Amino acid sequence: MAVFLQSALSGILIGGVYALTGIGLTLIFGVMRVINFAQGDLVMVGMYCTFWLFVLLGIDPFLSVVLTMPALFLLGALLQRTLINRVLDALPQNQILLTIGIGLVLSNTAMLVFTSDYRILSTSYSSSSVALGVIRLSTPLLFCFLITGVITAALYWFLVKTDTGHAIRATAQDRDAAQLMGVNVRFMGVLAFGLGSALAGAAGALVAPIYYIYPQVGGAFTLKAFVVVVLGGMGSIIGAALGGILIGMSESLAAVYIAADMKDLCVYVIFLLVLLLKPSGLLGKSRM
């Protein structure tokens, strides 16, 4: 029982990060109907930012979120303004090629600049843990989840309470009608891509103390973000949050109860089952 609780809880904690990348992806998809296959590579950029901020300036990885997020916001907004904007009316396969291409450029640039060495960011508390009755939870993972929660809550507040947040949701629900309300939908696209990238950057900062950092690490995050978003229902933020936690938990349980190298397989089996039984995702049609 303790083992079950231990691994389920750890899975939920890491699931927060999957949720964050998934929410970013779903936000971008909701507003622009573009699937950002560079999402995981933006996580990678966030990881390197955090790594170098720590190594060169000694900034704690969890504090560096406040720097990584704006930096990635700008990068995302720039990508949208210069590249994505041009393919908004293009065929989906061309949009996919573009975002995959952006991902490749990011990961290969990272390889050129930082080499393909695996790097580890270890802090004083990297291997410490907190006891909770019979189970122990790793301190970095706990921090990671708490910050994820704060960011998600802030984003939710922004979307539900502010005029700009309403405009983003309106654009996602009915692009033409939003224009007729006076919303500059092109700008909403820039904003959504910026926010989606900032969330990826935050995820990168939060996992930097937990994962190996290397240029190709993004691929796994893209794939998981995609699974999370489809699982939760394309365009649904709450769905993505639930999907992330579900994926994190099943991954972690599978590693303990089946086999460590089977955990990805289990994730995809669950993914396919949901698609078979409820093709619209766990939360169905619910949009932003």
Next chain:
Amino acid sequence: MTPLLEVRDLDFAYGDVQVLRGVSLSVNAGEIVTLVGSNGAGKSTTLRNISRLLRPRAGTMVFDGHDLTRLAPHQVVALGVVHVPEARRVFPEMTVLENLRMGSYIASARAERAKNIERGLMLFPRLKERIGQLAGTLSGGEQQMLAIARGLMARPRLLLLDEPSLGLSPLLVRTIFDTIAQINAQGTSVLLVEQNVYQSLRIAARGYVLETGRIALSGTGESLLANSEVKAAFLGA
């Protein structure tokens, strides 16, 4: 007097299919002008060109001295031209209140937001009872009320209404037409697209009849109501 809105020689095609051919029309300040015509004549397409959701192939559109063809849709709204589109198009996953707030999204409308929402709810008391409900769960008639109320939130100078009475019960149709006349009396000019030709010519100062993308007839509301072609085509006489 120069008209508030002047559209001249508008040509528009969906791909290769030409839908509008030299459409010219105008709306003077304070008027209700109606654009009638059978299904597929190009009425909605005309409105979507004015609000810039579509780009005309040729022609000019001037609103209060501003060349609309140079503007993006959100800039047209900022000038005070609000388009209430066909089929309601409320934001389904937003509450009634959130939809109304979206109606006053533009900067100049936010100051008077609370007052305008209050006015809108007075016009359609039914919406007040549904204020926290998701718009997608409203009935068709309620969605239509919401779409019109939302269009009024920015206190437009010119309201483009696309078939506001479509699919409503006869009682509700009357309410909607009364409301349009009331909105107009409070100073908003209206370009009204309708299938309900009798009702719309009755409240309109002037009207245009669109036939497969061309203006076939125009005149005062009264003269068109009395016109034998109009009677034969639309009034079942």
